[in-house]
Amino acid sequence: MTTSHKLSSHLPNGANGAGPSPPLTPKSNSIPLGRGVALARPKITREQSLLRLQHQLAATPSPLGKHGLLSRVRQQDPELFFSAIQADLVNLAPIVYTPTVGEACQKYSHVYGGPEGLYLSIEDQDQLPTILAEYAATLKHQPQIIVVTDGSRILGLGDLGLGGMGISVGKLNLYVAGGGLDPSGTLPVVLDMGTNTESIRNDPLYLGLKQPRVGLDEASVFMDKFMSAAANAFPNTVIQHEDFYSEAAFAFLDKYQNTHRMFNDDIQGTGSVILGGFIKAARQASKASGRPLTDHKVVFLGGGSAAVGVAKEMMNFFKMQGLSEDEARDRFWLIDTKGLITSTRYDVVAGKLASHKEYFIRKDTEGKEYKTLKEVVDYVQPTALVGLSTTFGAFEEDVVRQLAETNEAPIIFPLSNPTSKCELSFEDALNWTDGRVLFASGSPYDPITYHGQLREPGQGNNFLVFPGIGLGALASGAKHITDEMITASAIALSEALTPEETEAGLLYPRLNRIRDVSAKVAAGVVIAAQKAGEDTAEELRGLTEEQLIDELRKKQWSPYVDNSPSTTPRL
Numbered sequence: 001m002t003t004s005h006k007l008s009s010h011l012p013n014g015a016n017g018a019g020p021s022p023p024l025t026p027k028s029n030s031i032p033l034g035r036g037v038a039l040a041r042p043k044i045t046r047e048q049s050l051l052r053l054q055h056q057l058a059a060t061p062s063p064l065g066k067h068g069l070l071s072r073v074r075q076q077d078p079e080l081f082f083s084a085i086q087a088d089l090v091n092l093a094p095i096v097y098t099p100t101v102g103e104a105c106q107k108y109s110h111v112y113g114g115p116e117g118l119y120l121s122i123e124d125q126d127q128l129p130t131i132l133a134e135y136a137a138t139l140k141h142q143p144q145i146i147v148v149t150d151g152s153r154i155l156g157l158g159d160l161g162l163g164g165m166g167i168s169v170g171k172l173n174l175y176v177a178g179g180g181l182d183p184s185g186t187l188p189v190v191l192d193m194g195t196n197t198e199s200i201r202n203d204p205l206y207l208g209l210k211q212p213r214v215g216l217d218e219a220s221v222f223m224d225k226f227m228s229a230a231a232n233a234f235p236n237t238v239i240q241h242e243d244f245y246s247e248a249a250f251a252f253l254d255k256y257q258n259t260h261r262m263f264n265d266d267i268q269g270t271g272s273v274i275l276g277g278f279i280k281a282a283r284q285a286s287k288a289s290g291r292p293l294t295d296h297k298v299v300f301l302g303g304g305s306a307a308v309g310v311a312k313e314m315m316n317f318f319k320m321q322g323l324s325e326d327e328a329r330d331r332f333w334l335i336d337t338k339g340l341i342t343s344t345r346y347d348v349v350a351g352k353l354a355s356h357k358e359y360f361i362r363k364d365t366e367g368k369e370y371k372t373l374k375e376v377v378d379y380v381q382p383t384a385l386v387g388l389s390t391t392f393g394a395f396e397e398d399v400v401r402q403l404a405e406t407n408e409a410p411i412i413f414p415l416s417n418p419t420s421k422c423e424l425s426f427e428d429a430l431n432w433t434d435g436r437v438l439f440a441s442g443s444p445y446d447p448i449t450y451h452g453q454l455r456e457p458g459q460g461n462n463f464l465v466f467p468g469i470g471l472g473a474l475a476s477g478a479k480h481i482t483d484e485m486i487t488a489s490a491i492a493l494s495e496a497l498t499p500e501e502t503e504a505g506l507l508y509p510r511l512n513r514i515r516d517v518s519a520k521v522a523a524g525v526v527i528a529a530q531k532a533g534e535d536t537a538e539e540l541r542g543l544t545e546e547q548l549i550d551e552l553r554k555k556q557w558s559p560y561v562d563n564s565p566s567t568t569p570r571l
């Protein structure tokens, strides 16, 4: 076997990526270490450090520049980093997370500023147990959440190979900022199996394997080795799968869901957050139209892992209204790149449809094919349109206007990320529906004053649930993350809005309450784990939802507060 790196090349400096790095030590030709050195440094308060960082951010014009600045701060001083994020989450989430994190992944090898987690190459797959055991031995605190990607489908930006590390780091930042996880309990991982993006392979600065991505069979062998090495080295960890291409995402979820404590954020996290938003939107729309909740019809543009995952999760809405599984499935129409997925379409007849889409094949189209979104909307007359197509502007004016003609309150969720892939902007959505739209996008849009009224867009991004799912699984000591736990996270999210937020017509709680929201979602997950008999945390049994939320809230980590694991059990 060829080994391109030494073992140590997998290991980040000091602790893990988001965890504390060792203090900077002076080089040998500078003043030697000692009390005198400390006295000879400027005396800086935390407030000054934070203020300086805020000034530097304000003076850095580009979002990517701000992202780079914050990444460097996170590596040197995580408490300062997280205090800055907590002080201004609404403005900084789009910098450390979607949409800017997408650009950071695209340019990862160019802006690389040092290791941020574990970079595991398929060439070293047989050494994974050693690599992870050695890594575990360097840590003071074991990781609690691992986010792992193979970089094969980063947001809607395609195969970015090793650059996918950026998304693992970004997700874990929100686990800390939004969920209250201790940063020393986070471990970002990228599995490098090559990349199918030629321009990346040809880039002299590219840090990953310069070879085409291995096929699913080889990837599965590597994945097996990773999952078992990770479970052995870190037995209490929750593993979040992120941004694997659809086929791999479904295959791995299917394989590990019942054997490991894991979930797939794109299939299940996105599914949950959209179910949560749809529960609110469908109620509002039915109130406006007077039509029953079971009458909603949902057209999806997109047939990837997120689309199928979301549609399956949204079926729970109809089941909650008493529909059977078949009746619930019947409320969905999925369109992929070849049009509406029907039983008579040529690739379906030829048995060439990707297996994850089979569940949603329409059998009632009587041999007719519907190629475009417009044709499908004409045919179905839906009440809701969901976009997971990664096609910018795909919800065109005529389609949106038509939806507005047949619905008092049209539900439109253009969910593709980042903003450069979004199907419809908030502004167009308002203008083309006379302001009647119930809107949620995956990436953030600013509020807009429409006809004198301030309108706030929903952001149906999985960050509203994945920290709660991970923390709930962790706190309950659940052996696995069941479908019921995922659905519970969606229901908890839909119940997390304050009366004022509901009154303002919001579909999701405001981001500045993310810590409360994550605790509420996590409590829902804990209760579902207890009901399913999956939990092992006996001390949480018998607590009410309110008591659970209190417990979880108390354990949330904050910068500069000594809630280290030695004194307080961590989440």
Ligand SMILES: O=C([O-])CC(=O)C(=O)O
Residues within 6 Å of the ligand: 098, 154, 155, 156, 243, 265, 266, 416, 417, 442, 461, 462
């Ligand atoms: O990262 C995000 O913003 C949401 C997500 O998982 C994706 O788009 O793949």
Ligand SMILES: [Mg+2]
Residues within 6 Å of the ligand: 155, 242, 243, 265, 266
């Ligand atoms: Mg994702």
